[in-house]
Amino acid sequence: MTAQQSRLRVRKQDQITVVEFVDRNILDEANIAQIGEEIGALVNDDPSPKLLISFANVDHLSSAALGALITINSRIKAKDGQLRLADINSQIIEVFRITRLDRLFQIHPGTREALASFS
Amino acid sequence: MPPSRGPSGDPPGAKVRTISHQRRDVESIGDAVEEEMRLAGHPAAACFAVRLAWEEAASNAIHHGNRDRPDGRIEVATAIDGARVYLRVTDEGQGFDPAGVIDPTLDENLECASGRGLLLMRAYMTRIEFEPPGNTVRMVYEADAGRA
Structure with missing residues (x-):
């Protein structure tokens, strides 16, 4: 049996977990489910998760991907953790505005600003 | 809707075309529509809008319409020129009442993990209509309609 290829690039910076996506298009629901599971495991493993998700490589995402982000946000909130989103291109930021999810998530223009925003 | 049908x-x-639920089929339609739009002179923002609407319509057809049946099929019609993109998606389901879908932008629904596909289709396409019983959606993107 071969190991499933990760859909994320993960690194630790201070106490913050920084996540980037491997895929440019986050549309395939099987991939979205895997992304949700992988980030969910990162949240589970951390008693007080501080997570930064960078969309630097992402060109497209669907409502299913938004749903996965909402679930991750709820899990982080339940552990009194913190979630930040960053590096979202102008087309995708419009998707967040249309859905009003820019009110739910803390979105920063770049990774540096997002890292500085954690308390 | 287009002037003649x-x-x-x-x-x-x-x-x-009739396609399966396989990801490669959904992707091949999206790729073909994007390519045809580019050749017809549509800008990248228009391609983004129509690609997103297609992905959401296909997802609705597969999950809500055909209830993820492995042998489910979707009929897709496309017509593209320099000014307008037409997409029809028909599934094999019983249909639904689009008026019954919750508004995910309300404060009390913001943390619901689903229900945004229809909102995005409406936001990014110029016109969208469901035909009773609701298992066919017709969408039109018009380049000069002030969207995308």
């Missing part, structure tokens, strides 16, 4: 309700010359 054939017997199926699609514009004359529309390409009609």
Whole structure:
């Protein structure tokens, strides 16, 4: 049996977990489910998760991907953790505005600003 | 909707295809529509809008319409020119009442993990209509309609 290829690039910076996506298009629901599971495991493993998700490589995402982000946000909130989103291109930021999810998530223009925003 | 329609309700010359639920089929339609839009002179923002609407319509058809049946099929009609993109998606389900879908932008629904596909289709396309019983959606993107 071969190991499933990760859909994320993960690194630790201070106490913050920084996540980037491997895929440019986050549309395939099987991939979205895997992304949700992988980030969910990162949240589970951390008693007080501080997570930064960078969309630097992402060109497209669907409502299913938004749903996965909402679930991750709820899990982080339940552990009194913190979630930040960053590096979202102008087309995708419009998707967040249309859905009003820019009110739910803390979105920063770049990774540096997002890292500085954690308390 | 386009000014003239054939017997199926699609514009004359529309390409009609039947696809499976396989990701490669959904992707191949999206790729073909994007490529045809580029050749017709549509900008990247328009391609983004129509690609997103297609992905959401296909997802609705597979999950809500065909209830993820492995042998489910979706009929897709497309017609593209320099000014307008037409997409029809028909699933094999019983249909639904789009008026019954919750508004995910309300404060009390913001943390619901689903229900945004229809919102995005409406936001990014110029016109969208469901035909009773609701298992066919017709969408039109018009380049000069001030969207995307």
